[in-house]
Amino acid sequence: MEQRPPSRPRVAWEEDESSQESSSLVEPIEVCEVEPLQPDAIWLPVYEEEEEAVDFIEAYVRNLERDEVQKMKFLSNVVTVCTTAQEKGLLEGLDIFCCRNKLAENIQALLEEKPVDYLCTDVWQEALLATAALSNVETALEGEMLSLVAACISRVFFLLRNEDLDTQITVMILENLDIMLKSLLISSLGSSVWEKFQSILEMLLYFTTSSSIVVQANATERIWKLVGFLHSCFCEEPFGKYIQPSQRTAIVLRTLEMMRNYSMYDDEYGYAEFILDIAIQDPASWLMDVPNILRFIHESLSNCTTAEHLKLFSVLCILANEFPRELLISILTDLPTLDSTTLDIWKATLSLPMNSEEILQELQNVLRDKRVCSFFEVNTVDLSTVHLAMMRPKDQALVELCDPERLQVCLRLQSLPMLSLALRALTMLSERPKMGRKLLVLLPDVMNTLLYDNRHITEKALTVFENVIGYLEKTEASPIALALAERLLPLFNNESSEVQERSILLFKDLMECVVWWKKGEMKKTVRRALIPLLFRMSDETESVAKASAVVLLACTMFLKWKQLEHLAQNEDITRIREYLLKQKSRRVDEYLQQSLPYLEDAQANLRQEAVKFIGLAVYHAGIQSEEKLNELIQALQLVTKDVDSSLCVLAAQTILCLRSRIKRPIPLWVQLAELFCWPCIARAYGSV
Structure with missing residues (x-):
């Protein structure tokens, strides 16, 4: 005899989805042993009420030749008999009748006799209703019912893959599926309800990972409705503890994920919010899988709306309140250590006002945790004091914190959260002159943190440099100034206007720190700063533009370029541009390369300055290299599609003139090209 399948039909979902589309999700079932078949069911209490329906069912199961009308009538009569028995209290013996006539097996056979993509929706809908009605039968049918339910769910969701399915039919099928699933749970609201729910949930969770978005959404919605239904039935007590932990986590993650796909005005969004509220009310049961939930929050924060951002951080807040230790450890060890979103989560966690004291106390324990220290390959002593950075800066705490050796270990960890603490x-230490001078040995490590290109880290590093440089003598500051000035140049074009302004002003301080015998080395860096400063003089942020003008003037004085100094004093951008382009060709080539990235700057006025600069550079330098001209044309072509129409025209005019140089390499033709093309370009650039 065949073995009975498990009560939770898992094996059906072990194969990949593509192999399931042409086969059933369930195995054959064993028919229960019953008494010898009687000639009829006259003994059945419900027989007197539904004699014709009972007789038809018995005749149907004996006759192997059945047409479509008989199949529909069979399903309809199953609904009639089971419903009447339920309504009039005539359920006695109905389980024996159903088992003898293999009703669950016959319904399942009707579902599976057609391919999964066959649009036999009338039969399938009636089969769902028959399954729902059959759910009222006693537990003798429990195993068979779960197998039948698996077949129903499978057929419905594979049917939903069909894009041609009528919307009204889809709604009806899903409504009947909901009725069937709720009926199965209502019939066993006792101790077995959770086992049945877990089995149904496992079936539905399988389809939440379908390649079809429609299937994913509808499977998730079925889960939401069942959870909401059980919540209403067990509103007096948290029921999450009765569901398997992995299933709870899966429901929460799918809910958070689906919230990203709906507007807050959609019904589905309302369902999702309701389920999330259930989880938040009982976090010990629903949100206990901190690493998985945290990873999902991390993945979602990079591309979500403001409303979703707030919802995700509300979940983060619950995690911090309920599982502070697990959350901190998970941020440090489970999330990408050099990712900006990880740092955002870390900062948000440590700054939560409702539980900040508890979090900060837990932070001290976490930094001594062997798992964390092992992850970073350091000993507990190295991390033991850095938690003081989050405390109020009392004298005793600062003295304990001022340990350059331990701080250096933290600065060298490949982790933005740990770098944030160390910086x-x-x-805090650099604000006190006596302690700040002790940090000189750490400045090379602080400088290396600029490579991470993270605004939060960069701003803290700039603060340290601004404070410490002011305490040092020139001979102490000069070596770090030479190295740091080079690192600051990329920050002039940082996305943050605050970083731009601070790095530009710090560059001026560094020029003043260099001892006289090292000024030759510094001049090379200062010359490379001229073009970024010139462009930033046109920045839309007034403070950045002003700082750029001030520092450009300081650069001209440092280089002792008197004529350029005079132009910088007057902030004459047009003539400064011309002055730089009339220098040696080697310098013009370098300036030209520096200008190219500004063609893609977020600010339209800087893109315009770049187009003007390139046109004038070719004009003044007399560039004839076809390879070089083609390179510039290719760069300018991107600007011809700019949203600013005037900028498109300017770029097109410049490209036309560059192409004329390629077509007319002979000096005479060059002169003609300049005669007819360049004057108009020159006027556009303000050079004539």
Whole structure:
């Protein structure tokens, strides 16, 4: 005899989805043993009420030749008999009748006799209703019912893959599926309800990972409705503990994920919010899988709306309140260590006002945790004091924190959260001259943090440099100034206007720190700063533009270029541009390369300055290299599609003139090209 399948039909979902589309999700079932078949069911209490329906069912199961009308009538009569028995209290013996006539097996056979993509929707809908009605039968049918339910769910969701399915039919099928699933749970609201729910949930969760978005959404919605239904039935007590932990986590993650796909005005969004509220009310049951939930929050924060951002951080807040230790450890060890979103989560966690004291106390324990220290390959002593960076800066705490050797270990960790703590400590210490001077040995490590290109880290590092440089003598500051000035140049074009302004002003301080015998080395860096400063003089942020003008003037004085100094004093951008382009060709080539990235700047006025600069550079330098001209044309072509129409025209005019140089390499033709093309370009650039 065949073995009975498990009560939770897992094996059907072990194969990949593509192999399931042409086969059933369930195995054959064993028919229960019953008494010898009687000639009829006259003994059945419901027989007197539904004699014709009972007789038809018995005749149907004996006759192997059945047409479509008989199949529909069979399903309809199953609904009639089971419904009447339920309504009039005539359920006695109905389980024996159903088992003898293999009703669950016959319904399942009707579902599976057609391919999964066959649009036999009338039969399938009636089969769903028959399954729902059959759910009222006693537990003798429990195993058979779960197998039948698996077949129903499978057929419905594979049917939903069909894009031609009528919307009204889809709604009806899903409504009947909901009725069937709720009926199965209502019939066993006792101790077995959770086992049945877990089995149904496992079936539905399989389809939440379908390649079809429609299937994913509808499977998730079925889960939401069942959870909401059980919540209404067990509103007096948290029921999450009765569901398997992995299933709870899966429901929460799918809910958060689906919230990204709906507007807050959609019904589906309302369902999702309701389920999330259930989880938040009982976090110990629903949100206990901190690493998985945290990873999902991390993945979602990079591309979500403001409303979704707030919802995700509300979940983060619950995690911090309920599982502070697990959350901190998970941020440090489970999330990408050098990712900006990880740092955002870390900062948000440590700054939550409702539980900040508890979090900060837990932070001290976490930094001594063997798992964390092992992850970073350091000993517990190295991390033991850095938590003080989050405390109020009392004298005793600062003295304990001022340990350059331990801070250096933290600065060298490949982790933005740990760097944030270390730099916060250095910021506090650098505000006190005596302690700030002790940090000189750490400045090379602080400089290396600029490579991570993270605004939060960069701003803290700039603060440390601004404070410490002011305490040092020139001979102490000069070596770090030479190295740091080179690192600051990329920051002039940082996305953050605050970083731009601070790095530009710090560059001026560094020029003043260099001892006289090292000024030759510094001049090379200062010359490379001229073009970024010139472009930033046109920045839309007034403070950045003003700082650029001030520092450009300081650069001209440092280089002792008197004529350029005079132009910088007057902030004459047009003539400064011309002055730079009339220098040696080697310098013009370098300036030209520096200008190219500004063609893609977020600010339209800087893109315009770049187009003007390139046109004038070719004009003044007399560039004839076809390879070089083609390179510039290719760069300018991107600007011809700019949203600013005037900029498109300017770029097109410049390209036309560059192409004329390629077509007319002979000096005479060059002169003609300049005669007819360049004057108009020159006027556009303000050079004539």
